[in-house]
Each structure stands twice: as C-alpha cells, then as structure tokens.
Amino acid sequence: MFHLNNIIRTSFLIIAFILPTTSHADSVNDLQKYLNETKSLSANFNQTVRSKSGKTENSSGQFYLIRPGKFKWIYKQPYNQEITSNGQQLWLYDIDLAQVTIKPINKALDASPAAILTGNNNLAQNFNLQSLPTKDGANWVALTPKSKDGSFAQIRIGLVNGAIDRMELDDHFNQTTMISFNKVQKNAPISAQMFTFTPPAGVDVIRE
Structure with a gap:
C-alpha cells in the first residue's frame, strides 16, 4: 500500500505549487504575484512517484484550498x-485502514512547501x-529549501501558457514525484x- 507519510509529503508539495507564470525571465516574480492573488484554488491531479530503482506508484484525485490554512x-x-486542515489542525484519514492521524497544523506544515499557499507569502524566507530554462514546452521555476531538515531537496514547477501544467519533486530518499493538473x-x-x-465512529485515532 502507498505509504501514508509519502502521500502527506507529496500532497503538501502539490498544495504548495499550483502557481502559473508567463515567461522564463520573469517566472519567479510571476510566481510570487500569482501567489499574492490566490484566495482559493481547486484542481484534479494525476501523480506518479518514481523511486531510485525505477519503480513507480500512481495515484489521482482532487484538492481544494482556501487561504489561510484551509x-x-x-x-x-x-x-x-x-487530508483535511481547518487552519489549526490537520486530519490524515486513511479510509482503507480506518485510521485518522491528528496533528497541529504548524507541526504538519512548518517550513514545508504547503506553507507557501497557507502562510505569509514570503517565498524567499x-x-x-x-x-530555469524552458524544457518540454514549459517554463520552469526551481525552489530549493533553505532548511536541510525538511523532506524535500528541490521542487520544480512547469508552466505552460501562463498556467500550471506539471511539477517534479525530489525528496531526500532519491524519489521523484511527477504531477500533472487539469481543471x-x-x-x-x-x-x-x-x-x-x-x-x-469506529476508526482508530492517533494524536501527534
């Protein structure tokens, strides 16, 4: 079964980067501008996680968000x-395992990429x-976490015609998560x- 912690990490990444831009030269500024203008967001997604050995795991679904924190x-x-957040705490509900993990939102997000859309908009912090150079028809922005304690080594956002098209997410376990969006x-x-x-009723509840 797809490991829940892996789902949490990649979910946070996805939430953080549904951010379009228009040109290679100004992609960072456009990313920040779009973030400042975003109040709510929703999309369908398809996700592939590729391990160092080349094994892949596929998943799909939808997400919704309202800033701040929801x-x-x-x-x-x-x-x-x-995975649900009301801005104060986070619920991780595995329906197949009948298990819910509850944690404070600040502990769950911290300096993770999810904090980009739910935080103070200060990307450079x-x-x-x-x-990055245009590749495969998309303009790319790379975000490298300043903290070495997080789960991610680098996030790359691919944008086509001013809208989000795909992402590549590298973690510290030599896994790459590739995500495409629609609607x-x-x-x-x-x-x-x-x-x-x-x-x-009847599910196991774990508090962290």
Whole structure:
C-alpha cells in the first residue's frame, strides 16, 4: 500500500505549487504575484512517484484550498485517503485502514512547501528561487529549501501558457514525484464546511 507519510509529503508539495507564470525571465516574480492573488484554488491531479530503482506508484484525485490554512486533499485512486486542515489542525484519514492521524497544523506544515499557499507569502524566507530554462514546452521555476531538515531537496514547477501544467519533486530518499493538473480553478467559491472533519465512529485515532 502507498505509504501514508509519502502521500502527506507529496500532497503538501502539490498544495504548495499550483502557481502559473508567463515567461522564463520573469517566472519567479510571476510566481510570487500569482501567489499574492490566490484566495482559493481547486484542481484534479494525476501523480506518479518514481523511486531510485525505477519503480513507480500512481495515484489521482482532487484538492481544494482556501487561504489561510484551509485545504482538503482527496486521493481516489488507487486508495481512498483524505487530508483535511481547518487552519489549526490537520486530519490524515486513511479510509482503507480506518485510521485518522491528528496533528497541529504548524507541526504538519512548518517550513514545508504547503506553507507557501497557507502562510505569509514570503517565498524567499524558506526557499532559494531560480528561473530555469524552458524544457518540454514549459517554463520552469526551481525552489530549493533553505532548511536541510525538511523532506524535500528541490521542487520544480512547469508552466505552460501562463498556467500550471506539471511539477517534479525530489525528496531526500532519491524519489521523484511527477504531477500533472487539469481543471484548475483559482478564486472560485468553495464551501468552508469542506474543511471541517469529524472522525467516523469506529476508526482508530492517533494524536501527534
């Protein structure tokens, strides 16, 4: 089964970088500008995690978020899992395992890429930013965490025609997560009720 911690790490990455830009030279500035303008976001996603050995794991689903701090990540394939935050705490619900893990949002996000959309918009505080050459028809931005204690070595965002198209996420376990997006909606209305969660009766609840 796809490991829940791996899902959490890649989910945070996805939440953090649905951010379009328009040109190679100005991609970092455009990324920051788009972030400043983003109040809500939703999209469908397809995700592939490739290990150092070349083994791949595929998943897909939807996500929704409202700034600050509220998001819901829904994995529908190949396993049923949900990650929900109300801005104060995080619920990690593995439906197949009937298990919910609850942790404070500051402990869950810290300086992770998810903090980009749910935090104070100061990208340079936690990341070194660099515009990369155009590749495979996309403009790319690289974000390298300043802290060496996180889960990620580098995140690369590919943008096509001013909109998010794909991402490549390298972690410290020599895994690369590749994500593509469709039906992205920025600043569309999203019900706040989506970001509340009550553990179903009978599930195991773990608090961290």
